[in-house]
Amino acid sequence: MNDIVSAKELAPNIKQFEILAPPVATKVRPGHFVVLQTEEEGERIPLTVVDSNPEKGTVTLVFLEIGASTKKLGKLKQGNRILHFVGPLGNPSEIEKFGQVVCVGGGIGAAAIYPIVKALKAAGNRVISIIGARNKDLLIYEEELRKVSDELYVTTDDGSKGRHGFVSDVLKELLEKGIPIDRVIAVGPAVMMKVISNLTKPFRVKTIVSLNPIMVDATGMCGCCRVYVSGETKFACVDGPEFDGHQVDFDNLLARLRTYVEEEKLSHQMLEKGEG
Ligand SMILES: Cc1cc2nc3c(=O)[nH]c(=O)nc-3n(C[C@H](O)[C@H](O)[C@H](O)COP(=O)(O)OP(=O)(O)OC[C@H]3O[C@@H](n4cnc5c(N)ncnc54)[C@H](O)[C@@H]3O)c2cc1C
Ligand code: FES
Numbered sequence: 001m002n003d004i005v006s007a008k009e010l011a012p013n014i015k016q017f018e019i020l021a022p023p024v025a026t027k028v029r030p031g032h033f034v035v036l037q038t039e040e041e042g043e044r045i046p047l048t049v050v051d052s053n054p055e056k057g058t059v060t061l062v063f064l065e066i067g068a069s070t071k072k073l074g075k076l077k078q079g080n081r082i083l084h085f086v087g088p089l090g091n092p093s094e095i096e097k098f099g100q101v102v103c104v105g106g107g108i109g110a111a112a113i114y115p116i117v118k119a120l121k122a123a124g125n126r127v128i129s130i131i132g133a134r135n136k137d138l139l140i141y142e143e144e145l146r147k148v149s150d151e152l153y154v155t156t157d158d159g160s161k162g163r164h165g166f167v168s169d170v171l172k173e174l175l176e177k178g179i180p181i182d183r184v185i186a187v188g189p190a191v192m193m194k195v196i197s198n199l200t201k202p203f204r205v206k207t208i209v210s211l212n213p214i215m216v217d218a219t220g221m222c223g224c225c226r227v228y229v230s231g232e233t234k235f236a237c238v239d240g241p242e243f244d245g246h247q248v249d250f251d252n253l254l255a256r257l258r259t260y261v262e263e264e265k266l267s268h269q270m271l272e273k274g275e276g
Contacts, residue, residue, distance in 0.1 A: 229249070
């Protein structure tokens with residue numbers, strides 16, 4: 001059981017929890033994730049660790065209430081407890097001095113990219129961050145990222161804040177201007193990471209993406225999170241979640257993410273009716 005030390009709403013349907021988990025807080029590195037469960041029969045939810053405080057023994061998670069499990073999680077408040085909490089899982093991000101790095105965070109990915117930006121900056125890189133959301137109310141982690149980035153670009157799909165358009169439009173402009181970019185790291189919806197990878201490929205800029213397939217055990221045993229990278233089967237939970245975006249079969253990933261759409265709809269309807 002892990003206590004929720006603080007719970008905050010960052011934007012509509014986006015929550016931030018600080019959770020007491022001393023063993024995770026001391027070991028976690030940028031790019032790691034945890035898996036949690038709110039009830040014995042419930043689903044296991046993988047979430048990226050956005051920040052940690054080893055002195056307090058806490059880790060910070062940011063999540064979008066997208067379906068039944070994350071909506072149930074979002075109902076928990078400060079002082080409630082998480083039933084099962086496992087981590088840190090996955091491989092940490094590769095952090096080195098690369099030079100100039102562009103970090104792209106789409107939607108909830110703006111929070112997930114934060115620890116990577118912080119670590120890249122501390123390692124001596126010049127970091128350009130690009131974050132985007134559908135509209136200004138859904139933008140998160142703008143101020144946090146501004147503090148740790150050398151440049152920050154904000155986009156909204158509807159133009160209500162920052163540049164009107166997608167995060168990929170800004171990256172395209174930077175690439176076309178010939179600004180030297182040694183690496184791009186993108187975290188967000190699979191379709192966004194596909195667009196970013198297709199964009200950087202002709203420019204031969206190494207591009208790392210953090211894949212988010214459906215996970216179950218997150219220990220490499222069930223095979224549920226399999227993705228195809230360079231024509232080989234990889235398990236995102238133990239081989240990733242970060243991979244070379246130019247080698248990922250995104251169409252397969254996008255198709256697999258839609259596998260349980262009907263079941264997800266049903267469990268959401270049950271939750272709404274109070275049967276979940
Ligand atoms: C390594 C990793 C890190 C992640 N980090 C974050 C994060 O920091 N913040 C955040 O908001 N979300 C994150 N996600 C996605 C999050 O786990 C899913 O949104 C959540 O599990 C959805 O569950 P649900 O029952 O609420 O929604 P459902 O209605 O069950 O599903 C909604 C959508 O979420 C995806 N999904 C469903 N179940 C899973 C599952 N077990 N594993 C992964 N994806 C699933 C599917 O694409 C599905 O279409 C991460 C996923 C992975 C794999
Ligand atoms: S989630 Fe089961 S192998 Fe990765």
